Amino acid sequence: MIILQALVNGIVSGTLLAVPAIGFTAMFAVLRFPNFSVSGVATLGAFAGYLAYGVGLQMAGSLVVAFAVAGVAGLAFDKLAHLPLIKQGALPAAIASIATGIILENVVRLGFGNAPRGYDRPIARDVFLGDIRVSPQQLETMGLALLLMLLVFAALAFTRIGKAMRASADNPELAALKGIRPERIATLASFVGMGLVGVGGMLLGLDSSIDPLTGTRILLSLFAAAVLGGLGSVPGAVLGAFLIGMAEELSVLVVGSQYRAAVGFIAILVVLTLRPRGLLGERAY
Template sequence: MFYAQLLVNGLVQGLVIGLAALSITLVFGIARFPNAATGDFMTFGAYAALSAHKATGSIAMGGLAAIIATGVISLLAYLAVFRRLAERSVVALLVASIGIAFFIRAVLGVAFGHSQQVFQVPLSRPYVFGSVRITPLDLQLAAVALAALALVFAILYLTPIGRQMRAVADNRDLARVSGIRPDRVMIALWLLAGSVAGVAGMMLGIKTIVTPEFGWEMLLPAFTAAILGGIGSPVGAVVAGLILGVVQEVSTPLVGFTYKIALAFIIMLAVLLVRPRGLFGRLEGAR
């Protein structure tokens, strides 16, 4: 039963990582670079949600604020910077995204200060199944992650703009010659990726505490999950997040609480060596 509880802990941790990875994988698949500003988008979303929650007392309003505000900031980053670098190397985009990350963090630091802030939500006792405890917050987190995933799927597979996104992801030039306007696709992409990051930030903020650095600290596990899952695969991102979370937690009796972090990279490396495109990735990911 000890392990069953660790499994649950891992799933919860994995959901947080998976949501962040979902935002990264969208950008990585379509705009083709690892967006290092994702972590700070999350922080931005958390502060937006926190402010709205304080003002209205409603978590739903907080979520709405996170979705809108982070979608907008993500779009602004695209319009001001990433769009102009579209033809440049991956490194140019990656470094620019680090620059944007630093800048957002600085603005948040000045605006909100450096001391920790928390969502004042009532704590509830867990549901107990045998000896396994699951808190209502875990279930809510799972519901939000699934809803975000379903929404991303619905947008990608049921809407015209989603089809265009997938077309751009598959082959940008081909998409262009078949009459798809990449700019519209990109605007939709950045809004979507930003919104997902905003929600991820809010969920992480509710679970933990909010500081200007807290999203940045989640970046590395999220990158790992995005790559492990296969770039451009929303399901892959979430599943990989869950796998990482579960493996990390279930392994702790063996490797301890420090090495469990290293384990994430080792899993990623091992998978990449066997399957360079990741678990769910398309062939395009391979060399």
């Protein structure tokens, strides 16, 4: 029964991790470099949502604020610091993104300090399914995450903008010949991807608490989820997030919580060794 509880906890963690993982892998698919500034953007989104919720906005409004603030900040850093370096290769842009992530983290630290903060949500009794326990807050945040994922999949499948993003990710040269402007698609991918990362930071904060290291703590798991599913694959990011979430929770039963972060390292090493393209392959939608 302990294993079942751990699996349920892993599903909860994986659901919340999937939202920023989608943003990360969508940006990689279009921009072609791993944007590690998602650590700082996730933290920024979590605190933006925290402030919006604190002044009286409802959950939906707070999520919109988190999305907008994170999207604008991420897009600004991409335009100013990351994309100008992409002509020199993915590595310089990736290194620059690490630096901007640290900058954002310390900006939040200067503004809010290091103390953890929690969203002021009503306390409710846990829901029991037999011996399995889930809190109503977890069910709510899972529902919000699943709704966002459905919206993303629907947008990619049925809207002109989504189809243009998919085309640009699959074959940028052919997409350009079809009249799709790569600069606009890159801008859109950066804004939406970072917005999803910010919303993901807020959802994770709703499940626990937030501090300046909120995004840094999930960075390895987020990257591992994207690599495991296949960098550039949106369904792969979701699958990878669920697998990483469950693996991390199960590892706590075996080796203790202090080694939980090692799961991400192991997943990356195994995938890069045995299947570098990930479970669902690169740029699979």
